[in-house]
Amino acid sequence: MSRTLRFIPALCAVLFALVGVAACGGIPGNAVVQVGGTPVTKDAFNHWMGIAATASSPTSAATAAKPVIPEPPSYKACIAHLQATTPAPAKGQAAPTTAQLKSQCEQQYKQLQQQVLGFLISSDWVIGEAGHLGVKLSDAEVHKQFVKIKNQQFPRAAEFEKFLRTTGQSTSDLLLRVKLNLLSSKIQEKIAKKKHAVTKAEVEKYYNENKQRFGTPEKRNVEIILAKTEADAKKAKQEVESGKSFSSVAKRVSIDPTSKANGGLLTEVVKGQQEKALDAAIFSAKPNVLSGPLKTAFGYYIYRVKSSTPGNQQSLAQAEAAIKSQLTATQSQTELSKFVKEFRKKWKGKTDCRSGFVIKDCKQFKEPKTSTKTTTPGAP
Numbered sequence: 253m254s255r256t257l258r259f260i261p262a263l264c265a266v267l268f269a270l271v272g273v274a275a276c277g278g279i280p281g282n283a284v285v286q287v288g289g290t291p292v293t294k295d296a297f298n299h300w301m302g303i304a305a306t307a308s309s310p311t312s313a314a315t316a317a318k319p320v321i322p323e324p325p326s327y328k329a330c331i332a333h334l335q336a337t338t339p340a341p342a343k344g345q346a347a348p349t350t351a352q353l354k355s356q357c358e359q360q361y362k363q364l365q366q367q368v369l370g371f372l373i374s375s376d377w378v379i380g381e382a383g384h385l386g387v388k389l390s391d392a393e394v395h396k397q398f399v400k401i402k403n404q405q406f407p408r409a410a411e412f413e414k415f416l417r418t419t420g421q422s423t424s425d426l427l428l429r430v431k432l433n434l435l436s437s438k439i440q441e442k443i444a445k446k447k448h449a450v451t452k453a454e455v456e457k458y459y460n461e462n463k464q465r466f467g468t469p470e471k472r473n474v475e476i477i478l479a480k481t482e483a484d485a486k487k488a489k490q491e492v493e494s495g496k497s498f499s500s501v502a503k504r505v506s507i508d509p510t511s512k513a514n515g516g517l518l519t520e521v522v523k524g525q526q527e528k529a530l531d532a533a534i535f536s537a538k539p540n541v542l543s544g545p546l547k548t549a550f551g552y553y554i555y556r557v558k559s560s561t562p563g564n565q566q567s568l569a570q571a572e573a574a575i576k577s578q579l580t581a582t583q584s585q586t587e588l589s590k591f592v593k594e595f596r597k598k599w600k601g602k603t604d605c606r607s608g609f610v611i612k613d614c615k616q617f618k619e620p621k622t623s624t625k626t627t628t629p630g631a632p
Contacts, residue, residue: 284609285369287376288602292369297609300368306420308364319420322361324608330357366611373613375432377599382435385442389434398430443591447583455575459568466574467565471520473558474534477501478508478551485545485552492542498556507551517558530555 283291298321305319320333334353341347348356382389406412416422459466475498479485488505492498499515506512518526523535529548537543537557544554596613605614 279604279606284606285373285614286604287373287599288380290376290380292372292376296372297368300372301364303420303425304364304367306418308360322357322364324358324361327354327357327361330354330360365609369605369609369611373603375428377595377603378432378435378439380599380602381595382439385439387435387438387442389431389438394427394431394434397434398427401430402426440588443587444584446587447580450576450579450583454579455572456568458575458579459571463565466571468563469522470535470563471522471561472534473517473519473560474521474555475499475502475516475558476508476511476518476530476553476555477506477516478511478553479505479545480507480551482545482547482552485554489542489544489554492554520561 279286280291282293282295284294284297285292301321302319305321309319320330322330331350331353334348334356338348338353402412406415477485477488477498479488484505488501491501497515499517502512502516506516508516511518521534523531525531526534527548527550529546530553533543533546533553534555534557537555539557539560542554542556545552546555600613601615603614605616610617
């Protein structure tokens with residue numbers, strides 16, 4: 253089973269969301285994208301395209317075969333590869349045409365392009381934002397974390413060397429991933445510190461608005477029999493009063509499907525679970541007193557509370573620590589969400605892209621127009 257280094261935590265996944273690229277006039281000739289003055293070169297793009305193609309190939313990792321990267325506009329090598337590897341069609345079916353294979357190669361290229369440009373652009377976004385925020389990260393920190401991950405996942409040097417060969421990655425590529433991961437974590441920590449200290453007033457307000465979260469309700473075990481008519485309910489009650497077990501009468505008489513099979517017993521009932529009239533009756537009844545018939549919209553009940561477990565409510569003082577923790581976490585998430593929104597807007601505005609490398613979040617990107625035309629039913 254193949255293994256890979258896992259580097260990107262939750263924030264990094266957010267910051268590394270696929271980004272888009274469009275045409276631009278100020279990009280250096282050897283670059284496909286420029287982020288805040290930093291070029292993403294064609295060589296870097298081609299290098300990571302090879303890595304992405306290897307990762308997407310079902311056979312390359314196992315065979316160490318060099319993947320075929322779809323190259324526009326002709327896709328010649330990709331088409332030839334598909335012609336050589338596509339199984340022969342079943343008898344009576346036509347083989348894929350060159351045009352169909354070219355379309356397949358074009359689709360594969362677009363998918364790989366989005367992944368690679370998304371990674372490369374987002375990498376510059378994260379590095380740029382770290383510099384803007386004054387986040388420091390030394391090469392020694394990066395190397396230490398890299399060695400830790402490598403030793404955990406590849407105890408033997410030969411395993412690591414095989415991983416590099418089969419994925420097409422270099423140690424420098426993996427160090428970049430580790431660097432991005434650590435920067436993302438540091439950015440997240442810095443943003444989280446922007447929250448204010450939770451006040452006593454905020455704690456008290458949350459407690460008063462959410463008291464039910466800091467206690468457990470009273471629970472009752474109750475026996476019920478539901479009959480269609482009052483006469484049937486009275487008869488069932490008389491049978492229980494005469495000495496017959498509640499369970500045997502319920503199994504024979506009750507029309508309540510939930511409790512009938514269990515001899516009429518409902519366990520750990522809390523307020524609000526039953527229909528209104530029955531609910532009120534259960535929680536006002538004394539234990540071990542056979543009561544009813546009780547008229548409801550569903551019929552007539554006889555009932556008996558078997559036992560009761562009192563509820564309890566934490567005091568504000570008892571709940572204070574948990575509430576502070578909850579409010580602090582909520583604040584952190586709010587600050588992070590606000591940051592991510594501003595982060596994407598800012599760096600999208602700094603991202604210039606060359607024509608032919610268009611994905612979603614470049615500043616020149618425009619959403620494709622969607623047709624609003626409606627078709628009348630039955631119209632051609």
